[in-house]
Amino acid sequence: NAGVTQTPKFQVLKTGQSMTLQCAQDMNHNSMYWYRQDPGMGLRLIYYSASEGTTDKGEVPNGYNVSRLNKREFSLRLESAAPSQTSVYFCASSDRPWGSDTQYFGPGTRLTVL
Amino acid sequence: DQQVKQNSPSLSVQEGRISILNCDYTNSMFDYFLWYKKYPAEGPTFLISISSIKDKNEDGRFTVFLNKSAKHLSLHIVPSQPGDSAVYFCAAKRGAGNQFYFGTGTSLTVIP
Numbered sequence: 001n002a003g004v005t006q007t008p009k010f011q012v013l014k015t016g017q018s019m020t021l022q023c024a025q026d027m028n029h030n031s032m033y034w035y036r037q038d039p040g041m042g043l044r045l046i047y048y049s050a051s052e053g054t055t056d057k058g059e060v061p062n063g064y065n066v067s068r069l070n071k072r073e074f075s076l077r078l079e080s081a082a083p084s085q086t087s088v089y090f091c092a093s094s095d096r097p098w099g100s101d102t103q104y105f106g107p108g109t110r111l112t113v114l
Numbered sequence: 115d116q117q118v119k120q121n122s123p124s125l126s127v128q129e130g131r132i133s134i135l136n137c138d139y140t141n142s143m144f145d146y147f148l149w150y151k152k153y154p155a156e157g158p159t160f161l162i163s164i165s166s167i168k169d170k171n172e173d174g175r176f177t178v179f180l181n182k183s184a185k186h187l188s189l190h191i192v193p194s195q196p197g198d199s200a201v202y203f204c205a206a207k208r209g210a211g212n213q214f215y216f217g218t219g220t221s222l223t224v225i226p
Contacts, residue, residue, distance in 0.1 A: 004157070035216075042118070042203065042216040043158070058213060090157050102148065103214070105157030 002026050004106035006091050012112045013081045021076040021109050023091030031094045032074035033058075033103065034066060036087040043090065049074055081113045117141050118206050120217035128225050133191040135220050137204035142185065144206040148214070149178060149189050152201045161202070162189070194224045 007022045025032065030051045035043040035058075045058030049068040063085060065077045074093075078085055088110050092103040119138045127133045137147075145166040150158035164171040164178045164187070171178050177190045191198055201221045205214040 040218055042116070042120075042218040043205075044216070045213050048213070092157070102160035102163070105150075105159070107155065107157050 004091055004093055004104050006089075006106035006109050008109060009107065010110050012114065013078075014114050015082060017081050018077070018079050019081065019111075020078075021089055021091075021111075022073070023075065023106060024073045025091075025093040025104070026072065027093060027095075027104065028071070029093035029095050029104070030071070031096060032068065033092040033094075034064075034074070034076045035090045035092065036060065037090060037108075038087050046076065046089075078111075081111075083113045085111065086113045087111060115140075116218070117144075117215045118204060118217040120202075120204060120220050122220050123218070124221040124223070126223045126225060127194045129196060130193045133189075133194045133198065133222055133224065135189040135191075135202050135204075135222065137187045137189075137217050139185050139187075139206050139215075141206070141208060141215075143208040144215075145209060146207050147178070147180060147187050148205045149176075150203045150205065150216075151198075152203065152219070158203055191222075194222075196224045196226050198222060199224050 004025045033048040034046040037043050044060050047066040049055045052071045067075045088108045090108050091106040094103045148163040149161040151161045152158040180187045201219045203219045204217045207214045
């Protein structure tokens with residue numbers, strides 16, 4: 001059982017380049033989330049998808065877009081990367097949105113924007 | 115504005131002793147709290163939770179205490195083991211349908 005998988009694990013971009021971070025879960029969860037973790041800031045929610053077909057902004061959505069491709073997959077796109085988007089990105093999933101159910105996290109993608 | 119704060123970035127404890135990790139929050143509407151544990155190069159994993167109707171929840175060596183009047187929660191690990199060395203995040207939310215807010219994390223080192 002793989003849980004939540006993320007690709008790539010590491011990525012270096014130049015300012016202005018675009019890329020898509022991929023996330024997939026095999027737990028048949030309804031809700032999926034994208035967070036970023038910066039030093040001294042904790043994890044901050046970028047976007048989430050409460051259920052297949054829906055997406056909503058979180059705390060720090062600017063500069064990002066998301067696609068809930070199907071129940072399993074939730075991708076995060078940076079259209080024009082900026083150095084401020086250098087961070088570690090975590091995808092998570094849960095059975096219910098924001099319920100008492102825990103969220104299960106992927107291993108993270110470490111992104112550096114030069 | 116950081117609504118959930120972990121003011122100690124790091125903590126070192128001898129093996130077998132108690133580890134106490136602290137978390138403070140500013141939003142009195144928060145009613146559900148969790149602790150996550152994170153090893154390097156891995157995602158956070160759920161450790162223990164508590165709802166605001168309780169003031170204590172235990173799970174083996176891990177106990178979470180909630181002091182609503184002080185807007186403070188703590189995680190006690192007894193006895194501490196070297197495998198507990200990790201970064202611990204607390205998180206909080208208010209009501210149903212609302213997002214979790216995470217603290218900045220405390221790095222625990224348990225010295226053998």
